[in-house]
Structures are given as structure tokens and as C-alpha cells.
Amino acid sequence: MSVLEKIDIFRQFTDFNDSELEIIMPYFVAKKFKKKTHLLDVGKVSDEVYYLIKGCIRLYCEKDGEELSTYFFTENMFAGSYDSFLSRRPSKVAIETLEECEVLVLTHEAQEKLYDIFPKMNEFIRKAIEQRFVLLHDLFISYLLNSPEERYLMLQKDRPELLQRIPQHQIASFLGITRVSLSRIRNRLAKK
Amino acid sequence: MSVLEKIDIFRQFTDFNDSELEIIMPYFVAKKFKKKTHLLDVGKVSDEVYYLIKGCIRLYCEKDGEELSTYFFTENMFAGSYDSFLSRRPSKVAIETLEECEVLVLTHEAQEKLYDIFPKMNEFIRKAIEQRFVLLHDLFISYLLNSPEERYLMLQKDRPELLQRIPQHQIASFLGITRVSLSRIRNRLAKK
Numbered sequence: 001m002s003v004l005e006k007i008d009i010f011r012q013f014t015d016f017n018d019s020e021l022e023i024i025m026p027y028f029v030a031k032k033f034k035k036k037t038h039l040l041d042v043g044k045v046s047d048e049v050y051y052l053i054k055g056c057i058r059l060y061c062e063k064d065g066e067e068l069s070t071y072f073f074t075e076n077m078f079a080g081s082y083d084s085f086l087s088r089r090p091s092k093v094a095i096e097t098l099e100e101c102e103v104l105v106l107t108h109e110a111q112e113k114l115y116d117i118f119p120k121m122n123e124f125i126r127k128a129i130e131q132r133f134v135l136l137h138d139l140f141i142s143y144l145l146n147s148p149e150e151r152y153l154m155l156q157k158d159r160p161e162l163l164q165r166i167p168q169h170q171i172a173s174f175l176g177i178t179r180v181s182l183s184r185i186r187n188r189l190a191k192k
Numbered sequence: 193m194s195v196l197e198k199i200d201i202f203r204q205f206t207d208f209n210d211s212e213l214e215i216i217m218p219y220f221v222a223k224k225f226k227k228k229t230h231l232l233d234v235g236k237v238s239d240e241v242y243y244l245i246k247g248c249i250r251l252y253c254e255k256d257g258e259e260l261s262t263y264f265f266t267e268n269m270f271a272g273s274y275d276s277f278l279s280r281r282p283s284k285v286a287i288e289t290l291e292e293c294e295v296l297v298l299t300h301e302a303q304e305k306l307y308d309i310f311p312k313m314n315e316f317i318r319k320a321i322e323q324r325f326v327l328l329h330d331l332f333i334s335y336l337l338n339s340p341e342e343r344y345l346m347l348q349k350d351r352p353e354l355l356q357r358i359p360q361h362q363i364a365s366f367l368g369i370t371r372v373s374l375s376r377i378r379n380r381l382a383k384k
Contacts, residue, residue: 061333061336061337063336063337068337070332070333070336082325082329083325083326083330083333086322086325086326087326092333093333115315119311119312119314119315120311120314122311122312122314122315122318123307123311123318125318126314126318126321129318129322129325130278132325133275133278133321133324133325133328134278134279136328136329136332137275137328138275139332140262140332140335141253141262141275141284141285143332143335143336144253144255144260144335144368145255145260145284176336
């Protein structure tokens with residue numbers, strides 16, 4: 001991946017100039033992960049967040065031996081267990097790749113160093129965490145107010161590519177329903 | 193309220209010195225609200241957040257004509273419909289005071305000006321929104337993983353004063369149960 005491509009990514013939130021990018025880029029380490037790579041266990045403190053250049057990363061928690069998918073990150077998103085990364089408490093969610101992934105890794109240590117040497121990083125991370133907050137709030141409110149069918153329709157509208165990329169049983173657990181219920185919803189909508 | 197008291201509040205997240213506090217304080221306007229003051233309707237864009245010096249503020253959404261309490265803010269917290277305040281979209285939650293409140297109001301316009309004239313504000317707001325993110329994530333995960341009784345026990349452990357300050361029907365709606373179910377939980381726990 002060329003430096004120019006990385007620059008585009010970091011101009012998403014903040015108007016870093018080229019000399020500023022020279023400072024921050026060494027703190028983001030390019031890595032590739034294979035599909036189904038386990039990046040974090042429930043109960044461990046998260047030390048890394050992943051800027052997704054390519055691929056898909058899933059968060060999930062566990063209840064009664066079942067996996068509940070809580071979020072799917074795709075290209076141009078910061079993926080991670082932010083809750084644990086920020087609070088330094090054991091993570092309530094696990095992280096795994098669903099596809100082969102190309103990422104830029106920012107460790108907690110690197111982030112803290114960046115705040116020290118380059119205060120403008122606060123603006124960048126503020127905007128990243130604000131975006132993440134809004135997505136989490138949308139998800140929380142949709143759990144409170146919407147039926148699984150309504151949430152399926154929202155997913156279809158807002159992130160249609162996910163329905164193609166993610167295994168059906170993980171979409172179902174994200175909606176809080178069984179795979180059979182998901183099939184029923186899809187069939188019902190197909191007849192409309 | 194003296195300036196010294198305000199200073200304590202703003203040193204919670206960031207080491208502002210006295211001359212920095214002189215810059216930012218005029219952007220935070222002290223106000224008092226009576227109990228049951230309605231601060232925001234669902235569907236309106238939120239233009240204000242409230243740093244709570246004294247009192248209690250509730251967020252709630254509406255479902256089938258019922259109010260569902262989604263959060264209670266008390267002293268030393270930034271209360272508000274952050275989702276709408278940040279995204280500039282119509283709010284999914286309403287805001288009201290549950291007690292007489294003393295607050296410092298930061299408008300969206302004042303916040304944007306502060307970012308321009310005083311970049312260190314990014315660090316302060318980053319930390320405030322990170323704290324808010326962690327609280328929202330805790331709430332979201334507890335909805336997914338815990339029973340109403342478990343959530344009642346968490347509330348009792350983490351924020352015992354809320355159980356005294358908040359009307360029972362609002363605690364019940366926050367836990368996603370009826371007032372009768374809440375009474376049953378309390379009776380069951382009292383017998384243990």
C-alpha cells in the first residue's frame with residue numbers, strides 16, 4: 001500500500017498536512033490478517049484498534065454458550081473493542097476477522113505517545129470516537145424501539161453489502177433472532 | 193457559584209491552567225432549571241449539552257405511547273442527547289429534568305467556536321465523549337446479556353443513589369420491565 005493511499009484515510013476527519021502525516025504514520029502499523037483470525041478474547045484488555053483498509057471484522061459477545069454478534073466493521077472504519085481499549089477494563093466482546101483483512105494497527109501505547117508529541121491527534125480521535133458513539137447509539141435505540149424485521153430493513157437500507165458478506169447465522173444473532181426467524185423475515189419481504 | 197468551583201469541574205479531564213480557564217469559561221453559561229423542565233423533544237436537533245452541577249436529568253424515548261427511560265445523569269456528568277448534538281440529526285430521545293438543576297450549558301455553536309480558538313478543547317471533549325461511550329456500551333451490553341434482576345443489582349451496586357432519587361416507574365422502564373415486575377424483584381431480593 002502506498003503512502004498516498006494512507007494519506008487519504010487520515011484526511012477523512014482532520015486536515016493533516018504532509019509533514020503532520022510524516023509524524024503520525026509511523027505509529028500506525030500496516031498488517032494483514034487471514035480470514036477467521038481471532039484478535040481478542042472476552043475478558044482480556046484490548047490493546048489495539050484496527051483501521052480497516054480492506055476486509056470485515058466482527059465483534060461478538062457470548063451468552064449461554066451462543067455467540068451474539070454485536071457489530072460488523074468494514075472498509076474505512078476503526079474496528080475494535082473501544083470500550084476496553086478506552087477504559088482499560090476486560091473486554092466484554094471478542095474480535096475476529098470475517099474475511100482476509102488489511103489494517104493499520106494503532107496500539108494503546110502508540111496512541112498515548114501520539115497525544116504527547118502531537119496534540120492534534122486529540123481532534124482526530126475525538127471525531128473517530130464521536131462517529132463510533134453515534135453508530136452505537138443508533139444500534140442501542142434500534143434494539144429498544146424496533147422489531148427484528150424493522151432492524152433487518154434498516155440494515156438492508158444502510159449497509160446492504162453486509163447482507164452479502166456476512167454469514168446468515170451471524171446476521172440473525174446481530175438482529176437478536178434465530179436463523180429460522182431470519183429466513184421467515186426474508187421470505188415475507190420477498191413476497192411483498 | 194464561584195469561579196473556583198467551576199475550575200474544579202474543568203480539571204476533571206484536562207489540566208487547564210488558570211489563563212486557559214479564563215478563555216473557555218465564558219462559553220459555558222450557568223443556568224438553573226425547575227424540576228420537570230422539558231429540555232428537548234424527540235425529533236428536534238439538540239443544540240445544547242448540560243454539565244450537571246446539581247440535580248438529575250433523564251433521557252427517554254417513546255414506544256407505543258409509553259416512555260422508556262434510557263439514561264439518568266447526575267452531578268459531574270455531561271447530560272444531553274449526544275447522538276443528535278454530534279450528528280446534527282433529529283434526536284431519538286427527549287430530555288427532561290427530574291429535579292431542580294444547576295447546570296453549565298454548552299451550545300453547539302459555542303463548542304465549534306471553542307474548537308477554533310482553543311484547540312485543547314478537543315482533548316477535553318474527547319475525554320468526555322470517551323466516558324459517555326463507555327457508559328453507553330455498558331448499558332448496551334447489559335441489555336444483551338443480563339436479566340432485569342441482574343441489571344437492577346448492577347444499578348444498586350454502581351449508582352445506588354439513583355434508586356432513591358428516581359421514581360419507581362422510571363427505574364422500571366429503564367430496566368425494560370413493568371412497575372409490578374420491579375416490585376417483585378425488590379421483594380425477592382429483600383427476602384434473600
